Amino acid sequence: MxxxxxxxxxxxxxxxxxxxxxxxxxxxxxxxxxxxxxxxxxxxxxxxxxxxxxxxxxxxxxxxxxxxxxxxxxxxxxxxxxxxxxxxxxxxxxxxxxxxxxxxxxxxxxxxxxxxxxxxxxxxxxxxxxxxxxxxxxxxxxxxxxxxxxxxxxxxxxxxxxxxxxxxxxxxxxxxxxxxxxxxxxLNRFLQICVIGGTMVLTYLSLIVLPANLVIIGVTIWGCTLGVWLKHVL
Incomplete structure (x- = not known):
């Protein structure tokens, strides 16, 4: 690019x-x-x-x-x-x-x-x-x-x-x-890896507790929230 x-x-x-x-x-x-x-x-x-x-x-x-x-x-x-x-x-x-x-x-x-x-x-x-x-x-x-x-x-x-x-x-x-x-x-490379890992965990858990058609939208919202929180913490 x-x-x-x-x-x-x-x-x-x-x-x-x-x-x-x-x-x-x-x-x-x-x-x-x-x-x-x-x-x-x-x-x-x-x-x-x-x-x-x-x-x-x-x-x-x-x-x-x-x-x-x-x-x-x-x-x-x-x-x-x-x-x-x-x-x-x-x-x-x-x-x-x-x-x-x-x-x-x-x-x-x-x-x-x-x-x-x-x-x-x-x-x-x-x-x-x-x-x-x-x-x-x-x-x-x-x-x-x-x-x-x-x-x-x-x-x-x-x-x-x-x-x-x-x-x-x-x-x-x-x-x-x-x-x-x-x-x-x-963004810090460690922060990015943490968000990626956290999103993977959220996706796995969401597949257990949410209907399949709500997993993507749910993980998107929770993943963004996690990313913002980690950014302030790290």
């Missing part, structure tokens, strides 16, 4: 992350077809919902015959973490118009958010609409395109999980986490 916030830089810096989208979106497309949905139903889910794990939750609930209201509420809860991410990102675009902020928030993902948080370590805390919007749109087009490929293959792949494509997202986030740790010059 560097300090440039133009279109070309955004394309180059987004390239490593979109490879993770290819594997997981193609897997979603295949799973959608094996659940009995048509090519267009699966493709439109990615194009209109564009919510990763929430899409899988929605299709599984619909296939199981759950009421529409239940599907909507579950999808909202699974994806509610984007509210927190959008709130954080919005502070860097206070001088931009409302329409630009809505555009950024609508296409924001976990990956583009993490990429943006890494980017500010190289730009003295600055982000530009052009840079983040390019990252968002490239991610969106990759996700929809890979879904189309997976849905096109359809039921030809009987067990998509055996290829391990879903691990691509995990590997990508591990890479982004590593970059965040080594590039952040403002």
């Amino acid at each position: 560097n300090s440039n916030l133009n279109f070309a830089t955004a394309c180059r810096e987004t390239l490593p992350t979109i490879f993770g989208y290819i594997g997981i979106a193609a897997t979603f497309g295949i799973i959608g077809r094996t659940l009995g949905f048509t090519f267009w139903q699966v493709l439109l889910t990615s194009a209109l919902v564009y919510a990763g794990s929430a899409q899988l939750t929605a299709l599984n609930m619909i296939a199981a015959g759950n009421p529409v209201l239940s599907v909507v509420i579950a999808t909202f809860l699974v994806n509610s973490r984007i509210i927190l991410m959008s709130t954080t990102i919005a502070s860097y675009f206070q001088k931009d118009s409302l329409s630009k902020n809505i555009c950024l928030g609508s296409f924001l993902t976990d990956e583009s958010f993490a990429l943006g948080m890494n980017k500010i370590n190289y730009t003295h805390g600055r982000l530009s609409f052009q840079w983040l919007n390019t990252t968002n749109i490239l991610s969106y087009l990759t996700w929809v395109g890979a879904t189309a490929v997976g849905a096109g293959i359809g039921t030809a792949v009987k067990n998509p999980q055996k290829f391990g494509l879903d691990f691509a997202i995990v590997a990508m986030f591990l890479g982004l986490l590593y970059l965040q740790v080594i590039s952040d010059q403002q």
Whole structure:
């Protein structure tokens, strides 16, 4: 990464992350077809919902015959973490118009958010609409395109999980986490490791006591609280 916030830089810096989208979106497309949905139903889910794990939750609930209201509420809860991410990102675009902020928030993902948080370590805390919007749109087009490929293959792949494509997202986030740790010059390295370790413990405990669709939002809130407390203590 560097300090440039133009279109070309955004394309180059987004390239490593979109490879993770290819594997997981193609897997979603295949799973959608094996659940009995048509090519267009699966493709439109990615194009209109564009919510990763929430899409899988929605299709599984619909296939199981759950009421529409239940599907909507579950999808909202699974994806509610984007509210927190959008709130954080919005502070860097206070001088931009409302329409630009809505555009950024609508296409924001976990990956583009993490990429943006890494980017500010190289730009003295600055982000530009052009840079983040390019990252968002490239991610969106990759996700929809890979879904189309997976849905096109359809039921030809009987067990998509055996290829391990879903691990691509995990590997990508591990890479982004590593970059965040080594590039952040403002926070003490020991503090960062403590927060990462604490977040892992919180995730494990939350999986025991919370419904699966509330784990991410719960750990996000508790993890941020833990980070602020440790920062003052250390």
